[in-house]
Amino acid sequence: MSEILDTDAHVKGDAFESRRMLLAQDGVGYSLHDTLVREGTEQRLHYKNHVESNYVFQGEGEVENLETGEVFPLGPGSLYVLDNHEPHLLRALKGDMRIVCVFTPALTGREVHDADGSYGLPEAPER
Structure with a gap:
């Protein structure tokens, strides 16, 4: 983690910080991020071109599926997967x-x- 902080792989926004530990250039086919979501924030996200899996290990919150209106509580030990690009x-x-x-x-x-909270089409990885 110390090699990532305050580099281009440490992305910060008003509501979050994303410490990107594995990226496309690492050649493993997925990316791995240690993400901090600030208390009291809400983010509208929509990963149209990616599947995202999330394991919560600190704090409490919720994720709302905007297609169905379902709200799922989140806390340490919660896993949620957005495999239908919701x-x-x-x-x-x-x-x-x-x-x-x-x-x-x-x-x-x-x-x-x-x-709308999404990322564009994936770029070809640099090596």
Whole structure:
């Protein structure tokens, strides 16, 4: 982690920090992120081009599937997977949430969320 902090692989926004530990350039087919979601924030996300799996190990919150209206509580030990590219709201309600996130295909680390909370089509990995 110390090699990632304050580098291009340490992405910060108003509601989150993403420490990107494995990226497309590492050649393993997925990316692995240690993500911090700040208490009291809500993010609208929609990964149209990626499947995202998330393991919460700190804090409490919820994820709302915007297609179905279902709301799922999150806390230490929760796993949620967005395998149908669902638009969703992620809320950190009690303490900062810390989440291990896995994306397939792998992120390059240069992605930026667009207006609807998604990333564009995956880029070819650099080697």
